Amino acid sequence: MPHHLATRCVHAGSHTDVPTQGTVAPIQTSTAYGYLHSDERNYPRYFNTPNQQRVATKVASLEGAKAGVLFGSGMAAISTALLAFLKPGDHVLMQQGLYGGTTSLAENDLKTMGIEVSYTSGLSVLDFEAGFRQNTKVVYLETPSNPLLNLVDIEAVAALSHKHGTVSMIDNTFASPINQTPHLLGVDLVIHSATKYLGGHSDITAGLVLGADVHIEQVLAKARHFGGSCEAQTAALLERSIKTLALRVRQQTENAQAMAEWLETRAEVAKVNYPGLTSHPQHELAKRQMHGFGGMLSFELADGIDPVAFQQKLKLVASAMSLGGVDTTVCSAYLTSHRSISAERRTAEGISDQLIRMSMGIEDVRDLQKDLEQAF
Numbered sequence: 001m002p003h004h005l006a007t008r009c010v011h012a013g014s015h016t017d018v019p020t021q022g023t024v025a026p027i028q029t030s031t032a033y034g035y036l037h038s039d040e041r042n043y044p045r046y047f048n049t050p051n052q053q054r055v056a057t058k059v060a061s062l063e064g065a066k067a068g069v070l071f072g073s074g075m076a077a078i079s080t081a082l083l084a085f086l087k088p089g090d091h092v093l094m095q096q097g098l099y100g101g102t103t104s105l106a107e108n109d110l111k112t113m114g115i116e117v118s119y120t121s122g123l124s125v126l127d128f129e130a131g132f133r134q135n136t137k138v139v140y141l142e143t144p145s146n147p148l149l150n151l152v153d154i155e156a157v158a159a160l161s162h163k164h165g166t167v168s169m170i171d172n173t174f175a176s177p178i179n180q181t182p183h184l185l186g187v188d189l190v191i192h193s194a195t196k197y198l199g200g201h202s203d204i205t206a207g208l209v210l211g212a213d214v215h216i217e218q219v220l221a222k223a224r225h226f227g228g229s230c231e232a233q234t235a236a237l238l239e240r241s242i243k244t245l246a247l248r249v250r251q252q253t254e255n256a257q258a259m260a261e262w263l264e265t266r267a268e269v270a271k272v273n274y275p276g277l278t279s280h281p282q283h284e285l286a287k288r289q290m291h292g293f294g295g296m297l298s299f300e301l302a303d304g305i306d307p308v309a310f311q312q313k314l315k316l317v318a319s320a321m322s323l324g325g326v327d328t329t330v331c332s333a334y335l336t337s338h339r340s341i342s343a344e345r346r347t348a349e350g351i352s353d354q355l356i357r358m359s360m361g362i363e364d365v366r367d368l369q370k371d372l373e374q375a376f
């Protein structure tokens with residue numbers, strides 16, 4: 001029986017510093033490793049230096065996966081994972097409404113390479129079933145979705161993928177392994193932008209892919225060619241950050257629940273999207289597949305409140321594009337992640353200009369509520 005998640009955050013994959021018996025392993029910056037003494041061929045772009053491997057082992061353990069690869073960014077992880085399993089003539093079935101960078105990769109790069117891309121017309125299991133083709137090789141998910149926090153039934157879609165003999169992948173960035181472990185629900189590969197919750201302090205860029213050995217070997221083979229590796233100092237910072245992941249995410253989740261419930265009582269707010277609310281249409285599914293409801297929420301400002309003026313008035317909460325840090329941040333999807341999407345398509349997807357996405361930090365939620373109140 002492995003240790004519980006919070007214990008694995010601290011200890012999994014970690015080493016003591018052998019010469020000093022210090023609890024923290026050293027940062028090893030070498031790019032020239034000896035080869036006569038062992039069969040290993042260590043090199044940063046082979047993704048197998050000590051600092052890289054410790055983080056990959058730690059997050060693989062958190063996700064209940066056998067192996068992992070640490071990348072220099074979330075997009076390096078996503079693009080390498082997709083191209084490890086797709087070649088010209090293949091089809092990838094993608095969930096509707098993915099992270100903007102992933103959609104842009106699919107539209108601008110996968111399609112030019114002769115890879116067929118299609119998106120589900122909704123988020124139900126039937127929408128996924130309807131999307132399979134003869135040549136489908138990969139099914140790609142992201143739940144909870146950005147910015148509306150809609151959910152996909154992970155276990156059901158993973159089972160569909162196995163039935164069709166395809167490889168399933170999920171971007172688990174929003175939930176983090178503290179709140180959701182999709183590999184244990186049957187998804188083959190779990191992907192993270194470690195720039196978000198895993199890093200958690202809005203100061204490093206990294207990414208990970210976790211899964212079974214056979215799949216990870218295939219990802220690694222491509223990764224060594226594409227070269228999106230993470231250097232030692234960043235890996236060491238990330239290792240340090242993940243030691244507090246369970247603590248941070250627990251507080252962020254608690255804050256999100258309190259904020260969402262409070263926002264629902266406010267006249268200045270037309271609608272709140274958060275899987276932890278009983279008003280969320282998929283609250284029961286959230287309870288089934290998530291360990292916690294997460295630190296992300298979104299809400300629609302009532303008509304007459306200008307979303308930009310509202311954000312300019314905030315004092316404690318920062319208007320910033322990224323998410324998952326210890327500082328609470330807000331952003332408008334129509335000015336950031338969904339800026340390149342036409343207004344008609346945004347409206348069709350339910351993303352109004354009044355929508356504010358919020359990433360809860362670890363501050364005292366009462367101070368955050370007071371800040372919102374004065375800005376409304």
Ligand SMILES: *Cc1c(COP(=O)(O)O)cnc(C)c1O
Pocket residue numbers: 073074075076099101142146171173174193194195196205206207
């Ligand atoms: C930020 C993000 C990415 C991309 O990660 P980078 O580290 O910025 O390359 C992918 N997916 C989601 C859900 C994200 O939020």
